[in-house]
Amino acid sequence: MHTKKTPLDHAAPGSPSKATQTHRGHQESSRGKPEQVDVVVVGAGLAGLCAAVTAAQKGLSVVVLERSKTPGGYARSTLQGGAVVNWGPRALYKDGWGHRTLQSLGVEVAGARPGGDGLHAMLEGKLVPLPSSLGTLLRADFLTWRQRARLSGLMLTMMRQPDEALAHQTWGQWLDGQDLGPALRGLIEMFGRLTTYSNIPQLVSAHAVLSQIQHAFRHGVLYLDGGWQSIVEALCERLAVASGRLETSARVVRCERVADGRWSVETADGLSFDAGQVVLAVTPKAAAQIVPQLPVVQEWADGAVAVRAQCLDVVLESLPRPDVLSVQGLDEPIYFSVHSETARLAPKGQAVIHVARYLGDETGVGKGPLSLEAMMDRLQPGWRRVLVWKRSLPSMAVSPCAVLASKGGVFGRPGPAVPGQQGLFVAGDWVGQRGQLACAALASGAQAGQMVAESMVSSDAPRAWG
Template sequence: MTKLTFDVAIIGGGLTGLTAAVFLARAGKSVVLFEKEEQLGGLAQTTEMNGALFNLGPHAMYEGGAALRILKEIGCVPEGGYALKGSMIGILSGSLLDVSADLTYEESQEWIKVMAHLNKIDTESIHHVSLQEWLDTNIRLRRVRLLFQAMCRQWSYCSNMKGLSAGFVIKQGQLASQGVFYIENGWQTVVNSLKHEAVKAGARICTDLQVKQIIVKGAGVDSLIVADETEIVTKSIVSAIGPQELCNLLADAEDMSLGKWKNASYPLYGACLDVALKQLPYPEHVFALGLDQPVYYSKHSGPVKLSDNNTQVLHLMRYNDDKSMRNTQRDKEELLQLLDLLQPGWNKEVTALRYTANAIIAHDARTISHNGAGPALTKVPEIAGLYVAGDWVGDEGRLADACMASAKAAAENVLRHV
């Protein structure tokens, strides 16, 4: 067996692992990163299809969120643009509801009041309150409540209103109100920039190479074994993968904090339909949310370029909560019906279409069971030298924000102990 020695080994080559690699390599540590897939990026990958650039479903960063803040710190802020502020469309009982025109006067006044008050809400005081309880207490009219619930589903990627932390979700809404940022030419540009910075700082990046086992001796990390039977000797490992995947690499993980963290997590899944059209039959239909069904529609082209042939890229999604084994054909038909409703005649304009069933969206929803946060620690208490980061760790943000904030925190924790 070949043996190699590094100060730090990182498992996972998505935004989390690459961010940690940049900070650790710039601090002068010898770093190796392993990604099991051929392509880096994880959930932030971008795929080209017939000239269109498809992210894995709808992706955006929030102005004021951790991801953009950390990318500025690293020095690789992507080019991009902000989501259009057109009229929101709700979908209720299979029909379109234009929020700016179709609400009653009373509904319109309550909706304006709710959204105007959004940034004044003290979210810290309601982390333990379910979103359903908050909605029932603060919004009187049914359609207004459904509208706000749909916005919360978009901010959280979760449809479990009774389980979601109101404080966490509304904090996401406050960030979204500062600006929703789309990335020019897709999220792979961010992945590539982070890889460039990590390699420039001296990190070694290994793709298509899966970690098989983490070896612990005494009370600390000793090494890890990868699929080509290489042994990486190290005293520090940053796990940038999900809690279940990490537990699979460790003996007795179920009896540790890791097992408790995994069992407390609430993974989220979704069905995604990505579509490129030569032109939009109804260009005024830019953004829509289901009010009585957990669905989303948005046009991401326009603020940014997502094709090399001027096609328009649309993303549709069904939020499936923690249900990873839904009827995939039924979900696809539901999203196609949504597209028929918003862009009738779209099939005459289509140049590329991709459907992704049962995709994992996040490894944890922020529920009231742990006050809207993941594990507060990036260091595994029972194993010296083992650190965790990802969308399920910490209490800052959602998806990319959570990934990059926890990656930086984990890297700082490593540097304090190496």
């Protein structure tokens, strides 16, 4: 069956307002008889878009079903008064799994590495200069001579790929075993939070944290010009070029195996598809709701511990204190960074600032002596007078699943293939063994798309289009 494809409404890089116009293009044929396609991808976050582009580039007919009005999931950005603002602070691991996956799909990102002047740490409520390179860090004033010597040994350890055996050890256990004084432990814990977003050392895998720190030290991260929306738009564009289709405002409520090993997929408002393969690129909880008949997916959802952060996103006319560009808490789990100082995000002079508190658990919202606005008062006094826009996000799920030591770190993560369910895959930042956060979302999406294409060829399943 040849199906007419709906073109995507493309946005210029860095103009998220256009992306929010990506319209649903429900096909009339879907409303009666189920529409036959090779692949249905549920969810148009980074993982879903990557899975869809990968499969579509292999010549398969692909439909992406997204419950929101716009694609992108947690990677969307907002356009405010000429500035592009991500939802919370964002850094893409340079040359990491995500970056390399994007390049393999023909998506080039533009951006720069943060660093240079204006870096500070916060210790006992005071700002202390934080050296900008690993070499100068060894001369940090807040460390004693003995701690600096200890740090140089630790740096050598942290520059190496960690031993896989550390996957079962918690980050807290690893830190306890290093015999660090409070200031040095605070510094190392800060690196862990900064690179993984997690503040649950008693649960996360030491291997996972050390891998992120190692990658950040060796390759650095990128703040992206035009925000993370630029990735979303580039992936949507690749999807359209490969003749894939995106349906927005299409919430999938059910996915079941039917005759001939095919899958029936239905949305809340009556679209139905008969698909050769399905990729569930949603959180484990959302996946369990879509396939309630599969206990293994429910187990993944039940075992998940979310990584959470409280965020404050701010746009200012100008910076009251241009010398304070980045602050990382050493004895408090806090983050402050002027992202527009590194990436092209705002008209000249304006500043896009992200402030965050890494939350330890669900009940940790608002914990700590300083609220995020009070932190702004402290770091950028008078900011309210030059305020263009602000957004407060009390508890964001940075990832639905922290990488847990109890599950064997990244090596114990599920998918992309769902065991015993031919033609059913999962993708997202909780799936597969490649990278963490957005890197894992992008890499597992591409892996799922690749597996879909391979199983289509090996099974010689009847194709829907062409």
